[in-house]
Every structure is written in C-alpha cells, then in structure tokens.
Amino acid sequence: MTIYDISKKAGVSIATVSRVLNGSDKVRPSTRKKVLDIIEKYEYTPNAFARGMGLHSLKTIGILCADSSDLFLAKAVYFLEQELQANGYESILCCTGYNLDIKKNYVDLILSKKVDGIILVGSNFIGTDEEENQYIKEASAQIPIMLLNAAFDYPNVYSTLCDDYAAMSEAASAMLNAGIRDILYLYNSDSYSGQKKLKGFKAAMERHGVDGYEKLIYCYDGPPQRVRDVAKFVESIARETPFRGVIAAEDELAIGAIKNAQNHGVRIPEDLSVIGYNNSMLTCCCTPELTSVDNRLESQTHQLVQTLLGVLSGEEMPKQSVFSGKLIKRGTTLF
Amino acid sequence: MTIYDISKKAGVSIATVSRVLNGSDKVRPSTRKKVLDIIEKYEYTPNAFARGMGLHSLKTIGILCADSSDLFLAKAVYFLEQELQANGYESILCCTGYNLDIKKNYVDLILSKKVDGIILVGSNFIGTDEEENQYIKEASAQIPIMLLNAAFDYPNVYSTLCDDYAAMSEAASAMLNAGIRDILYLYNSDSYSGQKKLKGFKAAMERHGVDGYEKLIYCYDGPPQRVRDVAKFVESIARETPFRGVIAAEDELAIGAIKNAQNHGVRIPEDLSVIGYNNSMLTCCCTPELTSVDNRLESQTHQLVQTLLGVLSGEEMPKQSVFSGKLIKRGTTLF
DNA sequence: TTGTATGCGTTATCAG
C-alpha cells in the first residue's frame, strides 16, 4: 500500500492524500473523510523511510548512555523515553560503555541515522580537557546536543543538571554539624559530576576546619554494583584509619560501607553514620535504610525534554538548567 | 554531500560509489581506493533514509519492554543492545508500561518505523487468552518477533526463556528438604513467567506432601521496588500465619520479607530462610546476602540475538530456546 | 569492471 494506491482508490491525487496525512487544513472535510476511510479500510501506514527523506527527520532522538543497566542511568533512560514518547518522538538507545573513543564512534553512528537530537545521559560524556570534548562540538554543528547531569558551554549544547557541589557540601555539613568529623569519602568516578561532588565535600570540610580529612578520601576502582568487593575495600581502609562517618558519591558504595560495618558488628547509626547519593531504590533495601541525596532526576529529565522540544521548534531556550539536590534523611544517620 | 558529489569528485559514476559503499567485490582496487579517499576526505556518510528506502531495512531492531528501569528488564535491555550493536544493528527502545492496549499501539508504531525485527522483553507481553495475543500474530506476519522470558508458539515468533517451572520447583524442594514446610510464597505478576514459577512451587509442595500450603501464597499488588510497602505487606501476613521460609518470585519481594524480619528481630537464616528470584544485584545489597535463582539472563539474551540474526539471514532457527535456572546459595538460607 | 536509467514512497512547490 502506497500513497498512490490510496489516491487512486479515493479518486484524488497523491498530494491530497499527503495533505490529509499531515493534517493540512487546506482540504475539504468531505474529501478528507473520503481519503481517511480508504486509509482506514486498507490499514495504510506511510513508509517511514520515504517520509524521512522528504522531511529530513523522523522524529527520533538518540539517547546515549554508558550502561543502561546502571541504576541511575536506567531510571534516567526510562524517564526520558517516556517523556519523548509522550511528545511524539521515538528513542534510539545506545549503550556506549565508558571508553571515550567508543563514545565518539557511537555519536557518529547515531548522527548518520539522522536523529533530530542527541541526549547524552550521565556526566561521563564530558572530559576534562578541551580535546576530549571535540566530538560534542562537531555533533552540535548538526543537531542539538542535550546533556543530562553534566554541563558544557557551547552553541547548540544544552545542559540539565543537579548542583552536586552544593548538595554534597550540604550533606557533609549535616554530618559535621552532628559532631562527626572523621568522615570517609568514597567515590568511583572522576566524571564532571564526580568532581563536583568531591569539591563540595572538600569545601564543607575546609569550612568546618577539619584537618587531614584528605587521608580519608578514597576512590574505588571497579564496578560499584559488586557490593561485596566494595565492602572489602572499605574493610581495608578501616584497618588503617578509623572513621565514624561515610559519605559516598553513589548509593552502591554506601551500601558496601554498610555491609562492611555489619560484618564487623559496627552499629549503624550509633557507631557509624552513612550517607549515599542518588536516592535510588537501594536506599530502602538495606537495614537501616540509607540516608541519601536526591538529585531530582525526574525533574531533570522533564526539563531536558521540554528544552529539547523547544529548541527543535526554534524557540530560544535556556542553555543550562540547574536543580538543587536534597538530603533525604533515613535510618543510617542520627541527624 | 551526496553520492553524486562523491562520484563527480572521484570521476566515477554513482553506481561505483554505491558499490564500494556496500562492499561489492566487483570493483577494481584502484578505483575503490580513489573513491574511498574522496569519501574520507569529505567525511561523507550515506543518508540513512534514502538507504533504507532502497534496502527496505535500516538494520534496526525494536526493543519493547514494560519498564526499562526495572532491575531485570534494564539488564536485559542492556545485554540486548550490546549484542545487537556488536552485530551492526541499532536498537529502538520503547517502554510500554504494563497495559496491554498501550502495548498494542507501540507495536504498531514500531512496525511503521520499518524495523527489521521486534524483541518483546519480559513475559508480560503474552496474555492468557488467544484474543490478547492477536497483536503478536499480526506483527509476526511482517517481521520476526522475538520473545524474551516468554513462549508463544506461532510462525515467525521465536521464544527464549528460562525453565522457571523447574527452577522454582527446585528452589522449593531445597527448602523442603531442609525441613522447612511452612513457606510463604510471594509473587506480584500473573505473567507467563509468573504462572510458571507459581506452578513450579505448587508442584514441589504437592510432591513433598505439604498440606494447606496454599494459605501462604500471596500476591503483592503494587510496584515491588517499594520495598518498604512490601515489608508491611509481609508483616500483615505474618500476623495471621507464621512461616519459617519465604520464596519470592522477584528479588525485590524477598528483600521486603528480609526487611520485615529484621524489623521484628527475626534471625535470618536461623529463624527464617529466604529465597529470591533473578539473582539481581539486590542479592548482595542486604545482610545476610540473598539466596536467589539465577535465570541465565545473559545467556538468554545472547541466544535470542543469535537466533534473530539467523532468522534475518534466512536460516532455519529453533523456535524455542530454554535455559535451566540455578539456585545460587547465599546467606539467607542454611542449606 | 563500470555507467545509465529507473524505481523507491514521500513531501513540497508550483500552477490551476
């Protein structure tokens, strides 16, 4: 079934069929109905390729993320897909892994698919030096690039993120105000967002005049999903330097710290306070439940898609949207 | 940049350019190099729409799942996307939710995008009565339909799944053999797979001659991610009927049971044994760690994609691939 | 081995 078949059966030209298909108002209601009936009868659906050729777009957005099975990224992808779908856009998903070169290839690949925009989910798409971000600049020359949980100032690049610096700083302050000054800071990524969190933590420690806090800043290399390994890692740290508080850049890491504490009979929150980050479902899976920073993921994804839609329809949109994180207090802290 | 521009600059015809683009061997190495150089120089990439029109395919697979942020589904989507990507296919992701009508619409939508195949992730795409599965039959008339974690016997529909019946039956037997006969069975879905699990559980109970076990079979309505609510649900059950074992159809539900036990000072595994299902990352997030059934998700996704690739290249492939589950023993059980 | 000509199914620009 093509537009020609329909036009013939309806006794009109293909132009008219195309018009009713695209909802043009310049067509007499009676002819519209006639055409619509034929379309209905033969269950005709326009060929997507041909349509894309004419329109230079197929209403699809490329979503790139390192690993869609990561708790945080999976949720982000879900919200994004839902919101895009609701606005008539399809999503092409690419899981790129954490290697930068591979990411570049994926961007080229997705570009060749003629998507209308690209969403980069997670701050690991932004590198520290300019060279690393070249591929984003190039892509932005063609279509709008949306960053979730990262920021990059460049034409046609739009950023939506949480103020991780302030949020982490606030979390650390809460713990310090409770009198806990020997705090283990656990992180596992030097991404844009990871750096912000770390800086926020440091700022709070400085502000409260804590000496030598840097000895308790540790980076865990490896997949944080392997909670058991994280626990071992924390165990080795605890043997060297005692601590009464743990702040983690990811909930997974915090869970590892809890696990280690429980293995050693350390009481939570009496002997040890723990704060995680992301406010993921893991916070409710442990006992006691994990205090964690909520980074307003759903608000972020909503804002991002709205911004994208605006950009695509030619409106002037904010280059950067920042949300505030919020400490959600649960059982692993006394404050 | 079009194929015409390239052909002109290379001093050949568009047909030749097309040939080198598609790796035809009927082109002289020297001309091939000449064309390739021009392509390289101008960073030409073929237009995906035009190509799709000629080839009637764009090497894309539609992946439908109810909720890509669900732990199990997210992992499945991740594995699928990786494997497809490695074989030159893109993935269009659709999160359909759990409503059947909406699912039908998504299938139509994805069909109109001219994907080469559709993967239905999760057993909730298969209904109990024939009427409900009509949309699958219709779709399979156009392109191959792949089912992950479900089975449906119909031409051009291929199923890959875990033998949930046997796996669950085995898990229950292990618990029964350990002398625990008062077992709470928790589930939350009547999907194809959910039914298999339940039947497997019942079969084991029957086989071991347990009376009145059905009083302890409970369905939790609601999102299982809300662990706290699951715990409350279990609490209300425990008030009515005591039990010394819990078998859950999802890890999330098992975590809820653990949570409730811990709230009430019930020792695990001494007073209560718990078995989950899916062997998700949650199993390592609680203390003690959760014994769970591994359903070989990665093997399943691998097999599914290989089958799909075979079908697409015209080979005869198995209509159904069944994997065996395996009980992974951890700290929530003594056996 | 290479080139020519045509088809693919739409959209869009013109006239009418």
Added chain:
DNA sequence: CTGATAACGCATACAA
C-alpha cells in the same frame, strides 16, 4: 481547495 510534477539520495537491473 486540488492536482501535476519535481526533488530527496540511494540501490540495482540492465547495458556496455
């Protein structure tokens, strides 16, 4: 309001 007709960019049968 409606109808021809020209793009759109590529693949391919057919010629050479």
